[in-house]
Amino acid sequence: MAGVVPRDWRAELQDILPDFFNPPGGGGRARPVCVPECGPGWAGVVDRCCVRIAAALEDRESFRFEDIRSCDGALRIRWAGRLTAPGEAAVRAAIDLAEARSMCVCETCGARGRRFRADGMLATRCPDHAEGVPAFSPAMENVHLIRVTVKGRLRVVVGARYDFETDAFVEIDDVSVLSRGEA
Numbered sequence: 566m567a568g569v570v571p572r573d574w575r576a577e578l579q580d581i582l583p584d585f586f587n588p589p590g591g592g593g594r595a596r597p598v599c600v601p602e603c604g605p606g607w608a609g610v611v612d613r614c615c616v617r618i619a620a621a622l623e624d625r626e627s628f629r630f631e632d633i634r635s636c637d638g639a640l641r642i643r644w645a646g647r648l649t650a651p652g653e654a655a656v657r658a659a660i661d662l663a664e665a666r667s668m669c670v671c672e673t674c675g676a677r678g679r680r681f682r683a684d685g686m687l688a689t690r691c692p693d694h695a696e697g698v699p700a701f702s703p704a705m706e707n708v709h710l711i712r713v714t715v716k717g718r719l720r721v722v723v724g725a726r727y728d729f730e731t732d733a734f735v736e737i738d739d740v741s742v743l744s745r746g747e748a
């Protein structure tokens with residue numbers, strides 16, 4: 566396939582889902598186009614997020630991305646839309662999963678990765694593209710805070726671990742067990 570320039574993954578997503586990335590503005594005003602500012606390794610993560618949202622939307626609902634960028638080794642997604650309560654819940658769930666998945670995927674090449682710290686900066690990379698040292702112990706990696714509850718005099722931190730294979734969160738009743746296990 567010499568001489569064939571691969572199309573940019575961002576342009577392909579914008580073509581398939583113009584409403585998500587380049588929606589018409591209200592009252593004839595043009596809205597800024599949302600161009601994902603992250604490495605090509607995360608194209609699949611963004612694509613998966615778009616599929617989930619597109620599948621969840623009802624006819625009368627609208628959704629658009631306002632900002633998609635890489636920050637501290639994770640996707641950060643801002644969005645807007647007119648959604649029903651179930652639609653909004655589905656969008657939030659899709660975005661939580663995408664942000665969690667990005668922390669398991671090399672932003673450079675799309676292989677399995679983890680977050681590394683180099684020069685005070687976090688980046689998610691595979692072993693081939695990694696610089697610096699792993700930023701989190703395996704026990705605390707991919708653990709996300711859900712809520713803090715108080716049982717008597719005890720604060721219980723409830724978290725969820727993102728599971729890459731099933732692309733889902735698994736709830737952890739008490740995160741402090743993990744941090745104690747680290748020592």
Ligand SMILES: [Zn+2]
Pocket residue numbers: 671672673674675676690691692693694
């Ligand atoms: Zn890589």
